Amino acid sequence: MKYITIAVLVIMSHAITAQTFNTQKLDSFFSLLEQKNKAMGSLSIHKKGNEIYNRSIGFADVEHKIKTDKNTKYRIGSITKTFTATLIMQLIEEKKLTLETPLSDFFPNVPKSNKITIEHLLRHRSGLFNITNDDDFRKWMLIPNTRKEMLSRIEKKEMVFKPDTDAKYSNTNYLLLGYIVEEIEKKSYAEILKSRIIIPCKLKNTRYGSKINTKENEANSYVMHSDWVLQPETDMSVPGGAGAIVSTPKDMAVFYHSLFTGLLVSDESLSKMKTLVDRYGIGLIQFPYDGKENYGHSGGIDGFQSVAAYIPEDELIITYSSNGLVLGLTEILMGVVQIYFGAPYAFPEFKPPLQLKTAQLDPYLGTYKADQFPFEIMMTKEDTQLIVNAKDGPTFPVESHEKDKFTSDRAGVKIHFLPEQDKMILQLGGKTIELIRE
Template identity: 30%
Template sequence: MIKKDHIRTLLILSLIICSSFNNLFAQNLETKIDSAIKTVFNDPTGPGVVFMVAKKGKIIYQKAFGKANLELDANLHTDNVFELGSMTKQFTAVAVLMLEEQGKLNVNDPVSKYIPDYPSGDKITIHHLLTHTSGIKDFTKMKSLSDISQKDMTPKMMVDYFKNEPLDFAPGEKFEYDNSGYVLLGYIIELVSGETYEDFITGHIFKKVGMDQSLYASDRKVIRKRAYGYHKKSYGYVNKTVISFSVPFSSGSLMSTMGDMLKWQNALNHNVLLNGAETKKAFSKYQLNDGKEFTYGYGWHIKDINGTPTREHGGSIFGFKTMGVYIPEEDIYVLGLSNCDCNSPTKVTGDIAALTLKMFSK
């Protein structure tokens, strides 16, 4: 008969072995992630990047590399605030779905229901805007963009800026990434909700989720723990070009931190903001007019890593580049935020996601 002391000893030994294995696993993962990052982000004296890996809603890796402010020689930290660029589109899409869940709009509604004078507005739906299949010309490709880039524009002024451009293709005919469609969505959010886009996102998403360090971007406000953005020239780094964030508006004007973005991801996973049916719409693939499927939902690219489904989106705005990859099957979230538009975290984020998936799938 096995004595209780022997059982206790065996349990302690098993716990020690398990703990040692977990520590070795974590150290191995950290070493591999560090190596992947340093192949690209290897200038400790220049602007840099922060990376995070979370598993089942908990952070298992987070580090900062490089400087948050070159003039002050201030190091980046994992709680610095970054401009998100087009990762803003996730929030815009969810805001639209929240309004649909409240019965205030329908994604199949034509744009003309909300903006009666919009050209071809009876043929373009909210769904087309969400999926980049509207055919509306992307305002970032218009030659006159520099004329308004530093002006304070109302949402209506922004819509009027591009609305009379000819469509690039018939609505639903093909997928072509389009910032104008998401500006239009922000305007519709304002018309339907009776709130500004900034107030809607702040009040109904940031505050509800507890994203205390997230906000609508500004180059004028004093923002605590801001990471400063940079360009790289042949002669060295320079401060990013100043713009009016009323121009990218709901297509790219939000700021956040790694910790807040994890709160965002966890809120999506637990249907804090949307019910299951509306959430599914965001992460579904859709078809073009000819029945061909394309890999974009509402605010996310729907892709895969070696056959394992992922939800991905990046961002690029003066001085910043960002990338996030979520793997639903393993509940793995990988995020990279860079404060120089000279170095994109896109490939490294994908590489980290792939190696993390591989290690947890063994």
């Protein structure tokens, strides 16, 4: 999730005046990704509310060779949060709730619930522990969980910070918001989503998720080893209002267009959603784009990764959902944006990595820090694989194609080591950062 968000931040810095849209080049780019087994998924580009491009590559089901198409449905992870925030704002407009309503009105056993408001939950300012960081998460994420069980886990966790003193992304916030919507409406989240968003927006391929059914054109998710390897399915009782929606890139674009053109919430509510407090809007984040307004969200669950980005000034929406990535989301979206806007773009080369011996990795090991970088990085190894361990961030392997240089296409990271100087030069999110080894 953290480097997905960074990916979105990167691509929006490439704003230039759009030239003729080169669909042939974009087709060639995605054909290359498919031929080289570097990605599977679907892309949709909308201009002024109309789809002007779509492309799908790879398989929804690798074992049975079921190809993806524009109607293939993907788990969209945390993009669900924009849907949940919209539902909350609708209830506020109907005076069934306020931004100042305390969490204790619904779940008094949650720590500091009398100090946590609806707005704190919406803006990730509650201080509640992110339940998906639970040590046993990977054990219980695969089985059905009741609301009582989920609440019990939340109630036992200590606060990360005092409410409204900081902002830190936490799925717990939106899980609770989903429960609150159900408490107020006395219906399931799935029913509320259908009546309040799916039907008004005429979303044909969006629903609250359940067990994946490829016969209904739902994609499985995969990671690449020597071939695509099927990933376990999170039971959708776990992410709830934080990440349980299934959709298509086209439907996501229609939803965002509906949200920003007044179909779902008032101008006043939308303005509040777009207002940032410590980087977070209400169910939205904003991306740098040469001073232009632009909003959206990203999502990751199991082997799925998705992004939705809306640029009001250009009336442009780019949505992409993947059920398998080798080339990182950053690199793919960079390619899409640069090709769309007519910027120079050279297709990536996919060369085999160097075969290093474990002893050759030793000069790179250690902990690296930089004052301007938000977290320290520990470089470790597993046999002949160099591993990046970012404190409070992702852990992922990197590979080398040139002496002292390593990359991760999936994470969108490039690293140049200077072992004699105890330095590493990190390229991430369009930035170059020098870190010093302790």
